[in-house]
Amino acid sequence: MENYNRTDGFEGEKMIDLPEAVCEAFCQKTPAFNQFYITHIGYFPNAKRHYIQRANGCKDNILIYCLHGKGYCSIGSHHFDILPNQYLILPATSDILTYGADNEEPWTIYWVHFTGPNIELFNQSLEIFGYRGPVTLALNKRGLSVWEEMYNCLTGGFSIDNLRHANLCLHHFLASFLYPEPINNQNEDLNCIEAIIGYMEKMIDSRLTVEEMAARLQLSASYFSTIFKKATGMPPMDYFIQLKMQKACQLLYLENMKVKDVAEAIGYEDPFYFSRQFKKHMKISPVLYKEASRRHLA
The missing domain is CATH 2.60.120.10 (Jelly Rolls)
Structure with missing residues (x-):
């Protein structure tokens, strides 16, 4: 009733x-x-x-x-x-x-x-x-x-x-x-995270450490790692590697680059180490990924 x-x-x-x-x-x-x-x-x-x-x-x-x-x-x-x-x-x-x-x-x-x-x-x-x-x-x-x-x-x-x-x-x-938008110091933390992610994207062809990223924000490495993981769900270095793998996929798919050149473009001097990292994260080798992409484009 x-x-x-x-x-x-x-x-x-x-x-x-x-x-x-x-x-x-x-x-x-x-x-x-x-x-x-x-x-x-x-x-x-x-x-x-x-x-x-x-x-x-x-x-x-x-x-x-x-x-x-x-x-x-x-x-x-x-x-x-x-x-x-x-x-x-x-x-x-x-x-x-x-x-x-x-x-x-x-x-x-x-x-x-x-x-x-x-x-x-x-x-x-x-x-x-x-x-x-x-x-x-x-x-x-x-x-x-x-x-x-x-x-x-x-x-x-x-x-x-x-x-x-x-x-x-x-x-x-x-x-x-x-999950409302954060306020006060949480906003400051998020601004820091957004800034460092932008920096990671610019430095995709380089090697970075947690200490270097934290120093750029004038934060301790431990505090930076804590707020980064809270915001993104993963540690800074894992996130940076994921960005590298995403960029590698784009280069293999769209640019038809050789695996060696892709490795160099995202900061890996050793193409064999890059291939192992790519397979670990993408569950497929860069060579097979490239071949599959070309079949898709065809």
Whole structure:
């Protein structure tokens, strides 16, 4: 049973409900998208008297982003107040679910319902639980831009292409909240990493050490290695080698260069050592890679 208090809607509101039959047909035709997908999407500005109670919970996850004003939410025995620039992801649940706008300062919210056959596993893996509560973040311009893209796709109709486009955007939309852009000293660290990656690309034909790269940024080698791995997922030297192997692939594929010349172009004096490194990382020898590329071009 569901109770609503939305007599006349809200001036300037935007809302799209995707029929269940449309969602089912979309999942059948494009099974790669059925892990989770949009079921409803909306924007309620100054949503005075907005109130919804779902006695049997909701099969969808619901992301609510409060841009202005205030609101509240109760899920099971947990109650939360929601303030400006806070978002809340309500997980799919069978518990009683209630949410609505503050009487004095009604919220302005962007919201999306999404679900899928593995929504519980999705929630577990990202630790989306009913007791988590709202999360504060800086104004999420990226998320709002992606929301508009999703909404505009769906206003154009429920064609397969529009549904694919909107649901690909859904991943980006969720990521903008779960992994917001870093701030303060994290931004400084990322700027350092971007700078040194650019330097690696310029020095692709040279030999670099961690100490040289760290010194260029006026950082200790240990701290540089830590922040680099945190940002990229791999140590600096491994990343530099990967860049070299990518460049080698381009030269073998596009320039039709000899293996010896490719090795020299990316800073390897010994072509046999280069060949071993190439095979280690690409799972194929440079000679075979070159032959396969030429067959592809033909």
